[in-house]
Amino acid sequence: MAAASGKSVLFVCLGNICRSPIAEAVFRHMATDPAQCVYVLQWLIDSGATSDWNTGSFPDARGLSCLRRHDIETDHRARQVTKEDFMTFDYILCMDESNLRDLKRKANTVKNSKAKIELLGSYDPEQQLIINDPYYGSEQDFETVYEQCIRCCKTFLERNS
Template identity: 80%
Template sequence: MAATSSKSVLFVCLGNICRSPIAEAVFRKMATDAGVVDKWVIDSGATSDWNIGSSPDARGLSCLRKHNIETRHRARQVTKEDFMSFEYILCMDESNLSDLKRKANSVKNYKAKIELLGSYDPQKQLIIKDPYYGSDEDFETVYEQCVRCCKAFLEANS
């Protein structure tokens, strides 16, 4: 999947329809604007199998469009191969983190660095809360957190 000369990041949340596709789209736009998107393999995935093949949540898509960002992502579940092919796997909360670490333990010599995306937040908001049962404002909060975290992550990896 990821070429040896490229950097790679997989954003992960529970269902891959709210937080992780927003993070993926935000990071892709930042990398594009910075002229480095061709140096990255960028994707997102879910710890669960609930939404495989689904488009991102309409409220998330609306939030992204409001910020002039488009995505054609379809939800997918994280695979064992992801732990070998991605350099970074960045997730949204402690539950995602423990699910990923448990899955990673079944992969021999996996190379991915598994972290909370929020660990890059200059405002130190470690957890990016699931907006699924929330409002449009909750999606906007997720977007703003993703912007801060992705900016810091991209700077740390440039």
């Protein structure tokens, strides 16, 4: 659903099953819950992958468990970033420098790209620029991703509302 404010954000990681669905769910919760944010706005919010490895898959069970512990639900299914995304979204926020390189390379092939491509971590008040992939890690690594996403999404929302 397009936002009345015309604001849109796409969160991106390698497989769209760990970091980016967590960021999407956290941001959606913040941007649409009046108890969480004084800037209650309608946003177009989604997430995607630079790869096509997990297309159609649900987020990693450890990520879903982490979100549920914080009373956040998601029904997201993994998808690959498309050329249309660069024309649809105002912001494409990714998790690491590899994602950033891949997205910028793909954006260069899109004639009418309007998306501002940045690291989500560039909004972290604790200056942790990279959000590391927790896939091969522990439950605590997913919690760390969640905490980084909370900080970054809060700052991003405050700056763009």
